[in-house]
Amino acid sequence: TFVFLFFLLSGSMTAAYWLLHYPMPTETDQRELKDSKKKMDFKKMVRTAGAVCCLLQLGTAFAAWRALRVKDIRQRKAEMDLRGMQLVDTVFLLLPVATLQAYVGMKCSSPDLTCPGRSGFDALLFCAVLGAITSASLCFVSLDLHEKPPSLTWPSYWKAHKPHLSETAAKTIFKFFELSARISLIALFGAVHGGYVFFVFAVHSVFVL
Numbered sequence: 344t345f346v347f348l349f350f351l352l353s354g355s356m357t358a359a360y361w362l363l364h365y366p367m368p369t370e371t372d373q374r375e376l377k378d379s380k381k382k383m384d385f386k387k388m389v390r391t392a393g394a395v396c397c398l399l400q401l402g403t404a405f406a407a408w409r410a411l412r413v414k415d416i417r418q419r420k421a422e423m424d425l426r427g428m429q430l431v432d433t434v435f436l437l438l439p440v441a442t443l444q445a446y447v448g449m450k451c452s453s454p455d456l457t458c459p460g461r462s463g464f465d466a467l468l469f470c471a472v473l474g475a476i477t478s479a480s481l482c483f484v485s486l487d488l489h490e491k492p493p494s495l496t497w498p499s500y501w502k503a504h505k506p507h508l509s510e511t512a513a514k515t516i517f518k519f520f521e522l523s524a525r526i527s528l529i530a531l532f533g534a535v536h537g538g539y540v541f542f543v544f545a546v547h548s549v550f551v552l
Contacts, residue, residue, distance in 0.1 A: 349443065350400065353435040358397035360431045364424065365390050400436065403428045426485075433482045438526065441475035444468060445530035453534070476526065480519040484511055 396405035452463035
């Protein structure tokens with residue numbers, strides 16, 4: 344039940360972001376598209392379908408499909424929507440999942456608690472936490488990366504953007520250890536003082552975004 348509520352809450356937050364970021368067409372848009380009812384209906388359908396996909400934890404996949412589909416002047420906006428969904432998915436799904444996994448490992452490491460089929464941090468749980476933190480770090484860093492022009496090879500691209508790429512590599516390492524420290528601290532605090540700390544973390548995330 345707790346896990347179901349966790350995914351329901353994260354999906355609801357992601358859907359709320361999508362609905363706010365992809366609003367209903369304004370009156371000006373409706374006047375401009377009055378001769379094209381199909382376009383208006385399609386906009387409404389995209390908004391509804393995006394919200395449903397967010398509830399099903401498929402918001403980033405839907406945004407990626409939309410970015411690949413759009414080929415006109417709205418391409419840049421669609422790409423920004425995709426980056427926004429990546430960030431929201433990371434904050435509301437990936438980082439909480441990593442925190443929950445670390446919490447389970449620390450809680451089950453206690454000699455006073457018996458976890459059926461689990462004895463603290465085994466190899467599977469360790470790889471799961473490591474993968475989640477790595478994915479989150481790469482997601483944050485990818486927001487600052489520039490797309491490589493097709494005309495440039497990787498050696499020439501590295502030579503032209505060496506300072507930026509070096510800074511990005513250093514930022515990746517910093518972000519990895521920063522997220523590791525935060526997740527470990529929250530999970531350890533929850534394991535010692537109780538799971539109510541996750542509620543405080545959720546409220547903090549809502550206010551930050």
